[in-house]
């Protein structure tokens with residue numbers, strides 16, 4: 001079956017032409033797909049034979065809601081979606097003053113093995129297609145009734161470990177005949193795959209790049225993030241400087257505060273030293289407790305923030321949304337996997 005949801009407008013137009021259709025049909029089909037139809041029959045301005053021919057050759061596999069949790073505190077909505085092959089992924093919809101933001105998954109699981117992260121506990125199962133990433137945005141908007149204006153690639157998975165599909169997703173979600181979400185409204189977060197960061201720099205997209213830094217020295221970072229053994233923190237900082245030089249875009253550094261591991265003043269000083277020469281924004285994240293993780297939340301978040309600010313850096317503390325639901329990434333999927341195992 002053809003994965004039509006992952007195809008560009010141009011590719012769909014070529015496909016429709018090969019089916020003996022005029023070029024404008026391509027745009028009609030693309031527009032329907034990005035409105036979130038679940039069946040080709042819903043494409044009411046196409047002839048019945050064409051709808052049937054598309055249904056015969058092309059897969060349309062909207063995700064199904066398995067769980068939906070709505071926070072009573074702030075309206076954050078967390079979805080656990082079941083994909084066509086039975087795998088589950090998460091998306092979280094957060095309501096901010098500047099608009100509604102969706103956090104989407106880029107893979108089923110993750111192979112990066114960060115010690116504090118629930119998404120990686122059972123490893124990576126597979127990459128998501130571009131269409132499956134688009135569907136998270138479209139069907140969350142459809143189900144919630146809330147217009148989505150911002151996207152963060154910060155859900156389950158490592159986007160730069162699935163880069164081709166992620167780039168295609170960006171192109172599709174940005175398309176004027178689709179969701180039309182501007183690149184400036186999209187953030188991509190990576191654990192630090194240097195080759196991917198360099199590739200992004202070459203492309204010069206106007207997205208915001210977030211680096212999950214979590215420690216500025218090799219000893220602490222390697223203890224938290226195995227990726228640091230493939231691309232160490234020196235190489236990572238160099239890639240960030242290259243990225244800034246090439247794109248002129250400010251990078252955001254994510255920093256989950258872990259008690260006694262990455263929260264010393266010396267580490268704050270080292271961050272400032274390493275970021276010298278480029279504007280950086282450090283986003284301090286109060287650690288979400290993950291049962292399997294040996295790490296505990298730091299009590300020095302505010303002191304660390306002040307120390308960073310004393311060097312002239314911008315440092316913010318991430319506001320925690322959805323505190324009363326399983327909003328931390330990967331937790332809901334893991335819970336569902338455990339329940340499935342128990343019922344087998």
Ligand SMILES: C[S@@+](CC[C@H](N)C(=O)[O-])C[C@H]1O[C@@H](n2cnc3c(N)ncnc32)[C@H](O)[C@@H]1O
Pocket residue numbers: 116117118119153154155156157158159189190191211212254255256285286287288289290328329
């Ligand atoms: C789940 S990751 C997905 C994107 C990408 N793989 C990455 O690592 O940046 C998104 C962010 O959540 C953070 N994160 C993961 N587990 C966490 C936890 N237990 N507490 C706080 N932040 C966590 C990650 O470090 C990262 O900054």
Ligand code: SF4
Pocket residue numbers: 110111112113114117118119120155156157158190191212
């Ligand atoms: S923090 Fe990101 S890279 Fe690390 S295991 Fe979790 S999802 Fe994967």
